[in-house]
Amino acid sequence: MSFTLNGVGIEDTFAEGFGMWGARIIITAKNRKWANIAAREMTGFATSVIACDCEAGIERQVPPEETPDGRPGVSVMVFGFSKTRLATPMLNRIGQCVLTCPTTAIYNGIPEEEADDMLDVGASLRFFGDGYQVKMRMGDGWGERQRFWRIPVMEGEFLAEAKFGAVRAVAGGNFLIMGENEDATLEASERAVEAILEVPGVITPFPGGLCRSGSKVGSTYAFLKASTNTPFCPAIKHTSPDSQVPPGCNSVLEVVLNGLDEPSVMKAMAAGIRAATEVEGIKWITAVNFAGKLGKFQMGLKDALGVE
Amino acid sequence: MKELVLKPKKLPELPLEAEVITPDSVAGKTLKEVKALPVYVGNTVHELGDYFDVKGETAETPSDQLVAIQGECGNVKYIGAGMTAGRLIVEGCVGMHAGAEMEGGELIVTGSASNWAGAEMKGGLLRIHGDAGHQLGAAYRGSPEGMTGGVIVVGGDVGLEAGAFMRRGMLIIHGNVDSFLGVHMNGGEVFVFGKVARRFGAEAKGNGGFIACFGGVESILPTYVYDTTFRPDFMKLYLRQLRDQLGIEAAGKFLEASFKRYRGDIAVGGTAEILVVEP
Numbered sequence: 389m390s391f392t393l394n395g396v397g398i399e400d401t402f403a404e405g406f407g408m409w410g411a412r413i414i415i416t417a418k419n420r421k422w423a424n425i426a427a428r429e430m431t432g433f434a435t436s437v438i439a440c441d442c443e444a445g446i447e448r449q450v451p452p453e454e455t456p457d458g459r460p461g462v463s464v465m466v467f468g469f470s471k472t473r474l475a476t477p478m479l480n481r482i483g484q485c486v487l488t489c490p491t492t493a494i495y496n497g498i499p500e501e502e503a504d505d506m507l508d509v510g511a512s513l514r515f516f517g518d519g520y521q522v523k524m525r526m527g528d529g530w531g532e533r534q535r536f537w538r539i540p541v542m543e544g545e546f547l548a549e550a551k552f553g554a555v556r557a558v559a560g561g562n563f564l565i566m567g568e569n570e571d572a573t574l575e576a577s578e579r580a581v582e583a584i585l586e587v588p589g590v591i592t593p594f595p596g597g598l599c600r601s602g603s604k605v606g607s608t609y610a611f612l613k614a615s616t617n618t619p620f621c622p623a624i625k626h627t628s629p630d631s632q633v634p635p636g637c638n639s640v641l642e643v644v645l646n647g648l649d650e651p652s653v654m655k656a657m658a659a660g661i662r663a664a665t666e667v668e669g670i671k672w673i674t675a676v677n678f679a680g681k682l683g684k685f686q687m688g689l690k691d692a693l694g695v696e
Numbered sequence: 697m698k699e700l701v702l703k704p705k706k707l708p709e710l711p712l713e714a715e716v717i718t719p720d721s722v723a724g725k726t727l728k729e730v731k732a733l734p735v736y737v738g739n740t741v742h743e744l745g746d747y748f749d750v751k752g753e754t755a756e757t758p759s760d761q762l763v764a765i766q767g768e769c770g771n772v773k774y775i776g777a778g779m780t781a782g783r784l785i786v787e788g789c790v791g792m793h794a795g796a797e798m799e800g801g802e803l804i805v806t807g808s809a810s811n812w813a814g815a816e817m818k819g820g821l822l823r824i825h826g827d828a829g830h831q832l833g834a835a836y837r838g839s840p841e842g843m844t845g846g847v848i849v850v851g852g853d854v855g856l857e858a859g860a861f862m863r864r865g866m867l868i869i870h871g872n873v874d875s876f877l878g879v880h881m882n883g884g885e886v887f888v889f890g891k892v893a894r895r896f897g898a899e900a901k902g903n904g905g906f907i908a909c910f911g912g913v914e915s916i917l918p919t920y921v922y923d924t925t926f927r928p929d930f931m932k933l934y935l936r937q938l939r940d941q942l943g944i945e946a947a948g949k950f951l952e953a954s955f956k957r958y959r960g961d962i963a964v965g966g967t968a969e970i971l972v973v974e975p
Contacts, residue, residue: 456933456936524933528846529817529818529820529846530846531941
């Protein structure tokens, strides 16, 4: 079963998403250069929990007028399979990559009223101040109650909000873009990621938002729990018995996305697919799933695109 | 919001104690009941209606109640004391203890306030457009904590011992402040845009408390140690809050300012901060 969009065939299937905990951190700095350096460092080696401690990515650039301290900011999102497996990487990554980065400060990006729980990340970071940290209070008895920690560092002070909101989020949104050659497929995938990042509350944790290997559960080797997604590797499409690469397709890229909720992921998938279909040479789009046996969310491509 | 208007008639020579002038006391009552609320002159009990013309409407709940006092009340004590919600606007001056122990809502005084305004305040906003007397937001004698929340904004000058024993909350003063500002404070934030007289922060303990001085200081106690001159990010948050949420335009001028940081009072092992803006 399939349908077409802008002349591109789209399989009537679904992306299988998993429930994870997600958090949003606003990193600010003296200028955009340093805010981005901190954000890139913090979200490094965080593509997939297959081998990373979390999944993370940059959501968007935050203009100074939207940040608490009026400086340029970057919104970063982190995802983990439990609150602990979210809080620990957050603490480690902020501690090693943001606290150490000149001029930065961090603020919670999910207000308490929108969060399912609050994580004491900043409150844990404060111990790095070795007793010289200063508690900062705002809004007591009259406004929005907020708590921060001021941690002395050699350059000056590192300011960290005490608590960060965490929500039950969605990971594993995906779709595969298949084209007649590498150039068309890469261009369509880049356009897809650009469109996805216009949707608030979504990140694409892989390099440039793209995963060229894909992955499947298990392998022929007993010691390896995941391996390249052989059914979608064009280089072996005629020699692999379970190949799912359609005729005429010679390159496949997977777009992977996580979001704070299912509607955001669906909306972003739709935006990405629409953008990809506008590139000449794209033949087929599908999504990866496990027949609904593993993930909590089944995000249909038809539903996402609003196709009857 | 429903508005109840009080106009002072001939007030007594002795101070009138009128802690019933709050949105809490009048909400849910008829005008007749409001006029019958007890007020005190010395050791005699009178009715509010004896000293005020009462007109307007009362609301069901304090949060929907606006009380406007149209006239000078410089000899009326405890206006707005203990209020928890709603708005109380005094078009003139107020006597001692205005807004003392208030927990919420908004008390606006277009004139000046006498001593103990906002003493031991717990929450809400007290805005005094004129001057304030001594012990603004302070702890009453023998009490271990002064302000524990809320904001006091003073447009003019302030007397002695403002913010004494402060624990939390904010004190913002546009004018000059007399001695012993923030004495014994153990938390809370004080912002002064005028000049600060000597001995401020005496025996302050810390707990995140600081006194930020934007208009100069007379002298700093020798028990405060100069640490550094820096541009702290945290100050940007406060200054933006002052400018954007409280309408204090002066705060916006110092967003990029450098501050000298002093830490003390080491006489009591304190870690409070004095931050003096660099010219």
